[in-house]
Amino acid sequence: MKNKKNNHNYLNRELSWLEFNQRVLDEAKDESNPLLERLKFLAITASNLDEFFMVRVGSIWDQVQANFKEKDPSGLTPIEQLESIGHRAHKMSVEQQECYNNTLLPCLRKEHIYILSLNELSQEDKLYIEKYYNSYVFPVLTPMVVDKSRPFPLILNKSLNIALLLEYSENKEETIFATVQVPSVLKRLVEIPAEDNSKKFVLLEDIIKLNINSLFVGYKVMAMGAYRLTRNADLSIDEEGAEDLLETIEQSIRLRRWGATIKLEYEKELDDRILAIIKEEEEIEDKSLYEIKGPLDLTFLFKIYSIEGYAQLKFDDIKPVISSELLQSDDIFQVISNKDIVLHHPYESFDSVVELIKAAAKDPKVLAIKQTLYRVSGKSPIVEALAEAADNGKQVTALLELKARFDEENNINWAKRLEQAGCHVIYGLVGLKTHGKILLIVRREEDGIKRYVHMSTGNYNDVTANIYTDIGFITSNPYFGADASTLFNMLSGYSQIRDLNKINIAPTNLRKKFLYLINREAENSRNGKKAKIIAKMNSLVDVEIIDALYKASNAGVTVELIVRGICCLKPGVPGLSENIVVRSIVGRFLEHSRIYYFYNNGDDVIYLSSADWMSRNLDRRVEILFPIEDKKNAKVLKEILSVYLKDNVKARVLNKDGKYIKPEVKDEDYINSQEYFYSKIIEDIKSLKKLKSNMEEFRPITLIN
The missing domain is CATH 3.30.1840.10 (Polyphosphate kinase middle domain)
Known part of the structure; x- marks a missing residue:
């Protein structure tokens, strides 16, 4: 974040993150959650704080040691940030202890x-x-x-x-x-x-x-x-x-x-x-001391969560289902040839993506597979499928990002495994993390070479795909295929990125694209046209993007933001952001998808991306932004955004002081967006009569608490 003169316009990044962890802690306190799930939420807050101190507090500590005194956008020097963080973190630590000792332990005993x-x-x-x-x-x-x-x-x-x-x-x-x-x-x-x-x-x-x-x-x-x-x-x-x-x-x-x-x-x-x-x-120093009443390091509660025989103390099982689109044929390449497919994880199974790669590894018509890998699981079936593809004589290129923080060791092991199998392994670009998620399959067919592309808001990780909400997109559109080939040529060699057909990438032109889309809404509003922006992401930190949103708000644009974690924008400030509403949703699944919607004078456009609105994503990473042009798929994504905006169970609304408030519920049903999505997908598949014989074991989840 670049420094600005008016420090009153921005919330501090680190304090905003601590408020996110507070929302996770609130889930541990929430009596409507099953007991072992509450323990798990408490363990997550402890794990989150460890990483926060090691990385974010460690970085600010380095600034203090270097006598760096420049203020951040919120107007705090590094020393002032450490003081504010310490005060808030100590308060959170006391809340964690009280939650464990006074609430969860007695509940466990019962x-x-x-x-x-x-x-x-x-x-x-x-x-x-x-x-x-x-x-x-x-x-x-x-x-x-x-x-x-x-x-x-x-x-x-x-x-x-x-x-x-x-x-x-x-x-x-x-x-x-x-x-x-x-x-x-x-x-x-x-x-x-x-x-x-x-x-x-x-x-x-x-x-x-x-x-x-x-x-x-x-x-x-x-x-x-x-x-x-x-x-x-x-x-x-x-x-x-x-x-x-x-x-x-x-x-x-x-x-x-x-x-x-x-x-x-x-x-x-x-x-x-x-x-x-x-x-x-x-x-x-004394300010770095944390006295703990009870056991240190509450991450051991993950083990309590895992003990067998207590299913009644956990959320009901949700079994991801195969997309109704992919159930229409056993030939996955034929299905993709007929239509673009949008997958909503974890409600729709990530196994579809794994099976696509496995099918490509075995298919004699497939000539090459290229894929970016940022975070993969410890026993990744995707990596094994890529190794099998190389064993089968296919050209396999994997960009395995070694700089994925705290996953470096795992990625190093997989890199060695892939190299031993004969894959071309790229370790990323100097100075940039490759965070974009893209898979390219090159296949020889009767009418020539055809390219199949998968892009996503989330990682190629079969484990986290069951607990993160993400959107995947599969297409055989030749324009996306050409863009994917160009991108991989850039990543593996010295090829310069020319104008792409559909995709925008960081750090080349993604910032410029986002600013153009925001400013276009502002201009439309100034010209008396209806204008609206809905954006869902993990974090909103970048000052230039925030300023563009402020200008759009002042121009009359309705801006609705769904930001899971850090948000440095101040909503609802008269004369600055009175047309902006920010909400955060924390539930059983980690909200991880990035969806960007722009009304565009009635000709609305919707994009998916691997990128948040953060400087690191826009300037220091290889990220991907891609449009969803098929009307049916675009409608699905707009409905998803609509449900998130209606959530009044797990949503919290940000006020201008940086605090999150539970929305008031009047005479309407309680809507938990995550439960709704699963129920909706099950009902859609039932209505299409595409369920397999075991479908009767699924049951819709009620939306009414």
Whole structure:
């Protein structure tokens, strides 16, 4: 974001993100959500905060260390941002603890699921734990003592540790500091026997505490408590100077473990002497300290969510269905030849995309497959299909983005697998992340070479495709095929991007295209014509786009924005944004699709994209924007946007102060957009009588709470 003179026009990016995480936390508090889903939402807030501190707070911390004092668009210096973030994050941390201790734990107990503290263990429990400790835990532990000959050890990023003060039996005047890492190679959540149908668990750190004397024979434990460091993981990579990008990124992953400490979490009532030692050794200021009442690192709740036998405490299963369009023939290439297809994930199955790639890998008529891969699953069927295609003699090119943050290691492994299979693997462009999602299949047919293209708002990840909402588009339109070929030639070589037929890309002309579309609505409104913009995205940060929306609002354009996460635009400000409404939807699925609609004087246009309205997407990434021109598909997308705008269950409306308010519901039905979409797709397929024999197991989800 570029700096602007009027800082009152923009919300701070980081504080806006924290408000998004608050909306996730609100789902953990929402009693209408099933209990284990509430635990999962709480675990997500903890995981989100970890990444936020490692990346965003780490980046601002670097600015402070560099004595950078320039204000951000909201008018805050880096130091002021850290202070505001700290205040808000501490408040959120307290809310997380209260939600866990006072709400979710008692609810779990009512369901006979117990996470026991040390003082709740029976004698039988302790005997079982002692045996478990001696068999599985003790052999793995490595106690580290700090004295004149042994310096303070390097504490791994996000590792859970137990700090101790020891007293030597022969010299009681001297206390010694020691630390023990809770092994990440062992299960943190340990189940202990229960006599009835209940579930009893104890945390690994408590098992270690209970048996801590076995590690320090001859010493008396004076005090102990758990602590956890979060380190700066915003490590930049010198791509220009990297002879081997693969090796450079592998090194940067290792370095993440040792970045500067930017946050210290510790158990409530930790001995002041222990805290003072850690603070001094890690050079931590008081404002970076987070006292936690209860267990540290609530991501262990993901494991509670995964225990079997409690389906009644989760959302009803939603089984993605095959698109009715693709059910009309067993020949997927014939179906795509007849019509463009829009897929709404996760309601319509992502398996259709996987099967398309698998079919291409086996089809003797297919000559080449080219694909961008940003984030893929740990056992990706897509990558395996590409490897099979190469084994079958097809030309396979995969752009595997190594710089996808926190997925680098996974992508490195897949890159090596693809290379071994004979695929051409590209590691992205210097200085740019390739974030656009596109697949090109080149096939020899009776009337010549034909190209099939798939583009999407989401990643080629079969796992996240079940929990993210995204839109996919499949076409055999020759103009899209020509554009896809041009794009891949640019990515794999030095070919310059000429004018494309249908697609706009970043960083070449995507910003210019978006500004043109926004400004055209503003001009139409100034000329007395009806004008409207509806845009759905993950984040809205870019100042130039925000300013264009402000001008459009002042020109009379109705602007309705659906922004899941960060939004730096201030809506509803008289004379600035009074015609702009911003809403966010947080539900069981992560809203991930990017849809852009422009009224265009009645000749409306609608686009899908891999890009949010952020500077990084428009200027520093390879992104794709593509139109949906088929009237039937465009109508489907407009209906999707309409439902999102009617959501009054999971939607929250942003006010000009940066807070999100639940919309008032009068005499209308409650509408949960995510539940509606699944019900609608099931009903559509039933009406077309294209269901398979197992369709009776599906049932529509009611829209009325």
